[in-house]
Amino acid sequence: MAEDLVLDTAIRDWVLIPLSVVMVLIGILRYFVSKLMRSSQVPDAKIVKEGQLIVRARNLRASANFIPAKSFRARRFYYSNEENGLLFVPKGQAQNAQAQMFSDPNMAMDMMKKNLSMIIPQTLTFAWVNFFFSGFVAAKIPFPLTQRFRSMLQNGIDLSTVDVSYVSSRSWYFLNLFGLRGLFSLILGEENATDDTQRMMQMSGFGFDPTRSLGAEKDGLDIIQHDWALPKFEQHAESVLQKLVH
Amino acid sequence: MVTKIEEAELSRLESQVDNGGGGAWDFLCLVRKLKVRRSDKVLKHGLSILNDPKKRSALGPDEWTLYEQVAIAAMDCQSTEVAKDCIKILQKRFPDSKRVGRLEGLFLEAKGSLSEAETAYTSFLEESPFDQVVQKRKIAIAKAGGKIIKAIELINKYLETFMADHDAWRELAEIYVSLQMYKQAAFCYEELILSQPMNPLYHLTYADVLYTIGGLENLQMAKKYYASTIKLTGGKNQRALFGVCLCTSAIAQLSKGRNKEDKDGTDLQSLAATALEKDYKQRAPDKLQLLTCALKSLRVSS
Numbered sequence: 001m002a003e004d005l006v007l008d009t010a011i012r013d014w015v016l017i018p019l020s021v022v023m024v025l026i027g028i029l030r031y032f033v034s035k036l037m038r039s040s041q042v043p044d045a046k047i048v049k050e051g052q053l054i055v056r057a058r059n060l061r062a063s064a065n066f067i068p069a070k071s072f073r074a075r076r077f078y079y080s081n082e083e084n085g086l087l088f089v090p091k092g093q094a095q096n097a098q099a100q101m102f103s104d105p106n107m108a109m110d111m112m113k114k115n116l117s118m119i120i121p122q123t124l125t126f127a128w129v130n131f132f133f134s135g136f137v138a139a140k141i142p143f144p145l146t147q148r149f150r151s152m153l154q155n156g157i158d159l160s161t162v163d164v165s166y167v168s169s170r171s172w173y174f175l176n177l178f179g180l181r182g183l184f185s186l187i188l189g190e191e192n193a194t195d196d197t198q199r200m201m202q203m204s205g206f207g208f209d210p211t212r213s214l215g216a217e218k219d220g221l222d223i224i225q226h227d228w229a230l231p232k233f234e235q236h237a238e239s240v241l242q243k244l245v246h
Numbered sequence: 247m248v249t250k251i252e253e254a255e256l257s258r259l260e261s262q263v264d265n266g267g268g269g270a271w272d273f274l275c276l277v278r279k280l281k282v283r284r285s286d287k288v289l290k291h292g293l294s295i296l297n298d299p300k301k302r303s304a305l306g307p308d309e310w311t312l313y314e315q316v317a318i319a320a321m322d323c324q325s326t327e328v329a330k331d332c333i334k335i336l337q338k339r340f341p342d343s344k345r346v347g348r349l350e351g352l353f354l355e356a357k358g359s360l361s362e363a364e365t366a367y368t369s370f371l372e373e374s375p376f377d378q379v380v381q382k383r384k385i386a387i388a389k390a391g392g393k394i395i396k397a398i399e400l401i402n403k404y405l406e407t408f409m410a411d412h413d414a415w416r417e418l419a420e421i422y423v424s425l426q427m428y429k430q431a432a433f434c435y436e437e438l439i440l441s442q443p444m445n446p447l448y449h450l451t452y453a454d455v456l457y458t459i460g461g462l463e464n465l466q467m468a469k470k471y472y473a474s475t476i477k478l479t480g481g482k483n484q485r486a487l488f489g490v491c492l493c494t495s496a497i498a499q500l501s502k503g504r505n506k507e508d509k510d511g512t513d514l515q516s517l518a519a520t521a522l523e524k525d526y527k528q529r530a531p532d533k534l535q536l537l538t539c540a541l542k543s544l545r546v547s548s
Contacts, residue, residue: 045375045376045407048376048407048408049406049407049409052407052408052409052410052411053409053410055410056409056410056437056440056441059410059440059441060440062443063439063440063441063443064440066439066440066443067436067439067440068436068467071433071436075436230467230470230471230473230474231470233470233473233474233477234469234470234473234474234514236473236474236477237473237474237476237477237481237490237514238473238513238514238517240476240477240480240481241476241481241514241517241518241520241521242517244480244481244521244524245517245520245521245524
């Protein structure tokens with residue numbers, strides 16, 4: 001067991017606090033920069049319509065049994081006939097969303113802007129922290145931790161004898177980077193743009209292809225069996241009334 | 247939809263505010279959140295906040311929301327002067343805002359210059375063709391101006407894109423009913439039932455429409471939908487009970503002498519009649535005579 005390290009108060013005044021303050025300020029700055037660069041998007045007519053269409057088709061699928069068989073069949077035909085059904089996507093027309101995205105320069109531009117506002121400040125601050133503050137033991141957390149946390153808390157210090165509850169300056173930077181989200185949402189309001197983790201989620205999830213979900217809805221509609229629920233309701237109503245009367 | 251808890255909270259705040267107990271801002275927020283129509287009260291209490299510089303500045307950025315809310319309430323109450331002032335202030339603050347532009351359109355409507363409002367909305371739609379509110383306003387103008395056919399056209403155009411908007415379907419259904427275009431109305435009500443299958447009101451109106459169209463098949467369907475309304479409301483809906491009685495007797499009349507397989511239907515009718523009688527006995531004993539007469543005439547014909 002290593003002895004307790006005594007941390008210089010100067011480290012607190014010149015490393016710990018400045019680092020945190022700088023991280024907060026950079027976060028705020030980034031928020032305003034990305035707000036400036038954000039271009040207002042005009043929703044595409046086709047996408048809006050397809051979204052609504054899917055909702056409507058899903059409603060039909062979910063509660064098909066509540067309308068008469070004739071009405072259901074008419075609707076199903078309307079949605080999925082092979083001539084001009086709304087859900088029917090001709091084979092050639094089902095273009096790849098990825099390809100479409102790259103052919104649209106606006107979209108690529110937008111993404112690049114987003115990425116730039118995320119990556120550039122991050123690399124810059126990381127370099128800055130590395131240059132000025134590398135190698136400090138900046139803080140000590142008041143409870144013991146197991147060895148596994150060493151890589152998380154003591155990034156940049158290659159000493160295995162130091163107790164794990166000490167936090168190196170570079171690790172403090174990372175902790176700030178990911179831990180300040182709550183603070184930002186307090187300062188900048190709920191929907192601020194500095195949320196890195198969320199943005200990463202968005203990045204991974206954008207391969208969404210509406211035509212594919214249209215096809216899936218069509219298949220779903222094609223296979224459901226219509227079983228009118230209303231005749232059952234008549235009996236239910238009878239029992240309800242019987243209870244009410246007696 | 248307004249839940250029971252929210253409704254209780256709203257009426258509590260309303261009475262508190264009315265009796266001078268404070269909490270006006272909370273009341274206004276709740277009204278806005280629930281989208282309920284309390285224009286007179288919003289106007290009164292909102293203005294009292296806006297006219298008090300200290301209270302107004304305490305709101306911070308919400309001040310502008312309040313201006314908007316008060317402006318709309320004022321238009322609803324026909325106090326155009328107040329609305330004009332509010333909109334002017336908002337215009338000064340947000341010169342290019344679309345939201346304020348929408349308010350101006352509304353103001354024109356409130357003043358009664360429908361055609362001007364319509365041109366304003368049309369130019370508005372050129373910029374942002376997917377503004378649902380503005381499209382709906384245009385439909386409302388057409389309806390207010392008595393151009394029902396145009397309103398139908400506009401709603402149909404709107405529904406082509408926003409086909410999951412059940413409020414629009416409902417509006418269309420009501421217009422069709424008012425024009426006695428029952429087949430079209432039935433389609434709309436089917437759409438409404440699909441979007442909210444557990445809402446008894448849609449079942450009820452759909453049944454009404456089917457009953458009105460008439461014909462044996464439709465009457466049988468109408469009866470089923472009246473029955474489902476009874477099920478969904480727990481037998482508390484008189485209209486549905488009457489509907490079952492009417493349908494049964496009408497069906498019996500149409501299929502007189504033919505097949506008698508529909509025996510269980512009469513069961514439902516007598517049950518509905520008893521339920522009605524019981525309900526009238528409890529709540530309106532003096533009208534019981536009328537009811538028994540009406541029911542008897544139905545039963546005689548069957």
